[in-house]
Amino acid sequence: MQEKQTTAAAAGPREMSGPAGQRGFWCRTPVIIGFTFISCFLWGSAFPSIKIGYELFAVGSADTASQILFAGIRFTIAGLMVILIGSVQEKKVITPHRATWGSVLFLSLLQTIGQYFFFYIGLAHASGVSSAILVGANTFFCILVAAFVFHTEKMTVAKTVGCLNGFLGILLIQLPGKTFDFHVSLAGEGAVLASTLMSAFSSSYVKRAAKKESAMTLSGWQFLMGGLVLAAGGFAAGGKLANAGWKGGVLLLYMSFISAAAYTLWSILLKYNPVSRIAVFGFINPIIGVILSAVLLGESGQAFSLTGMAALVLVCIGIIVVYRVKEPGVGRKK
Secondary structure (H helix, E strand, C coil), X not given: CCCCCCCHHHXXXXXXXXXXXXHHHHCEHHHHHHHHHHHXXXXXHHHHHHHHHHHHCCCCCCCHHHHHHHHHHHHHHXXXXXXXXXXXXXXXXXXXXXXXXXXXXXXXXXXXXXXXXXXXXXXXXXXXXXXXXXXHCHHHHHHHHHHHXXXXXXXXXXXXXXXXXXXXXXXXXXXXXXXXXXXXCHHHHHHHHHHHHHHHHHHHHHHHHCCCCCHHHHHHHHHHHHHHHHHHHHHHCCCCCCCCHHHHHHHHHHHHHHHHHHHHHHHHHHHHCCHHHHHHHHXXXXXXXXXXXXHHHCCHHHHCCHHHHHHHHHHHHHHHHHHCCCCCCCCCEC
């Protein structure tokens, strides 16, 4: 995996039409800002949606098996959505090339199966604040993994400062009015950290895998396989969902759409841009999550306080600092 943009041959037969045009489009600043914001808005809306979903489907806060079953059904539907849309576009069922099935399986293990398995286990044993802080560090981990594991870009002072600004913003939006529990357990904070690291590795790995396979095919099939594994595991562990009627069905479809649309857009952006330039926008996720929770769940105190506004400013400064770092071989389009 290199920082230079992919060539027509590397993009794969499904994305060979006009590769230079695609590369130029997805590297334009307005396109990056627009689509990363859409992705982050969708991901941010997932938090209140999950809370509403747990209420509708009668899933207890400590019922890990039912939570994993719920997540598995969501990701299975998301995978089917992406595969259906991609198949309509291609006028045939999209499937990975024979040589890329291994990449799809590995990505599914990182992005869907491993990340969410450890995430739900960790949430059941860790404090909410410590979990939020560890998840918020995901952007920093993404850039560190890209720089020191995959060696696709360099870690610079500007990137470090930008990430610290964004992380400080997350601390400000999470900590006011709460007590931080410094107790650390392997099943709690350890599992959340494992989930966050898997997410960071998947961000760099999808860039490598997208050289040989279309982002839509990667997203659809890794969601489908990962979702089926999670659903089967949750069901086998005794998980169950109550009949939530049409409201539950609509919510489940929306949550599936969140994953299908946001992750596919994110994967395409990662394909054509350095990981740091895209990953840094992930700092927006918790901010949007808090704001939408305020609107949908009536939790307005945290979102619209002076601390909340200061957190948003810090996150924006962090994004600007990291985004303005010039990467060798990458031309930023205006």
